[in-house]
Amino acid sequence: xxxxxxxxxxxxxxxxxxxxxxxxxxxxxxxxxxxxxxxxxxxxxxxxxxxxxxxxxxxxxxxxxxxxxxxxxxxxxxxxxxxxxxxxxxxxxxxxxxxxxxxxxxxxx
Numbered sequence: 001x002x003x004x005x006x007x008x009x010x011x012x013x014x015x016x017x018x019x020x021x022x023x024x025x026x027x028x029x030x031x032x033x034x035x036x037x038x039x040x041x042x043x044x045x046x047x048x049x050x051x052x053x054x055x056x057x058x059x060x061x062x063x064x065x066x067x068x069x070x071x072x073x074x075x076x077x078x079x080x081x082x083x084x085x086x087x088x089x090x091x092x093x094x095x096x097x098x099x100x101x102x103x104x105x106x107x108x109x
Contacts, residue, residue, distance in 0.1 A: 007032055025090060029044075
């Protein structure tokens, strides 16, 4: 039986292709609503920029990953822009991997 934890774990299989980091650790997932009785998942997410050309690809990957989970019949993804994404929203893991420093707001590669 699918649950929110499994859904988030499945979303970690979806990468932002421009960055090479999963969308959960990137801080792109703003909300997950799992309606178990209907088998429906609703995702609120953002992209690193409103003009990101890879949004449709990321959404397609989300739907593919989640539909593979038991009991999920449908997936709805809404792109939201409030709040705008900022690198400080990344997980500590992503910040370390990408060299982001919260204090200085810089990325070091």
